[in-house]
Amino acid sequence: AQKITQTQPGMFVQEKEAVTLDCTYDTSDPSYGLFWYKQPSSGEMIFLIYQGSYDQQNATEGRYSLNFQKARKSANLVISASQLGDSAMYFCAMREGNTGNQFYFGTGTSLTVIP
Amino acid sequence: EAGVVQSPRYKIIEKKQPVAFWCNPISGHNTLYWYRQNLGQGPELLIRYENEEAVDDSQLPKDRFSAERLKGVDSTLKIQPAELGDSAVYLCASRPRDSGRVNEQFFGPGTRLTVL
Numbered sequence: 001a002q003k004i005t006q007t008q009p010g011m012f013v014q015e016k017e018a019v020t021l022d023c024t025y026d027t028s029d030p031s032y033g034l035f036w037y038k039q040p041s042s043g044e045m046i047f048l049i050y051q052g053s054y055d056q057q058n059a060t061e062g063r064y065s066l067n068f069q070k071a072r073k074s075a076n077l078v079i080s081a082s083q084l085g086d087s088a089m090y091f092c093a094m095r096e097g098n099t100g101n102q103f104y105f106g107t108g109t110s111l112t113v114i115p
Numbered sequence: 116e117a118g119v120v121q122s123p124r125y126k127i128i129e130k131k132q133p134v135a136f137w138c139n140p141i142s143g144h145n146t147l148y149w150y151r152q153n154l155g156q157g158p159e160l161l162i163r164y165e166n167e168e169a170v171d172d173s174q175l176p177k178d179r180f181s182a183e184r185l186k187g188v189d190s191t192l193k194i195q196p197a198e199l200g201d202s203a204v205y206l207c208a209s210r211p212r213d214s215g216r217v218n219e220q221f222f223g224p225g226t227r228l229t230v231l
Contacts, residue, residue, distance in 0.1 A: 043204060045222035091157050101146055105157030
């Protein structure tokens with residue numbers, strides 16, 4: 001079974017609107033971390049936001065927030081007030097265990113912001 | 116603080132030729148990762164180093180791929196001979212031993228390999 005599933009190959013959003021990128025995960029470890037990375041056309045993976053499995057509140061970082069639904073094993077990324085520079089690939093990833101060293105990545109979602 | 120450095124950024128070779136990629140992690144980061152990212156896919160781990168020791172190389176195709184991390188700092192990933200299916204972006208990432216709660220990886224810009 002896939003550890004991370006991203007079901008949206010591509011998404012479009014109007015500039016200044018909000019968009020949600022879906023991510024579901026699969027693990028039996030009670031301790032894990034969930035990450036979102038942005039990969040622009042330049043290729044570098046940029047860390048956006050983190051959610052720990054024991055965190056009581058949804059993570060927020062500026063215009064990024066994570067809609068964490070533990071029972072459903074989903075960790076959707078919400079980008080508010082989309083900007084043209086948000087156009088990129090977005091990857092959801094998981095690390096099992098508090099100190100685990102292996103990360104599992106999804107297949108990514110290509111986001112295009114339309115002016 | 117300088118980020119993860121990779122070179123070259125782009126490489127085009129003919130099949131059956133050898134190729135090598137170099138990675139310089141962030142200073143003080145003891146964990147180093149090599150990933151392969153095929154077009155339209157997420158990164159897939161090839162090998163992970165803890166200092167100079169390769170602790171997870173189960174996904175490394177050992178018949179043609181090799182890697183080393185001498186002195187636990189820089190790392191080199193080699194393919195010999197390259198095949199058409201090796202065309203991909205090769206990403207290097209590093210992480211410090213005690214990076215706090217988040218424990219994220221820091222990625223380099225990648226090397227885009229094209230095998231003709």
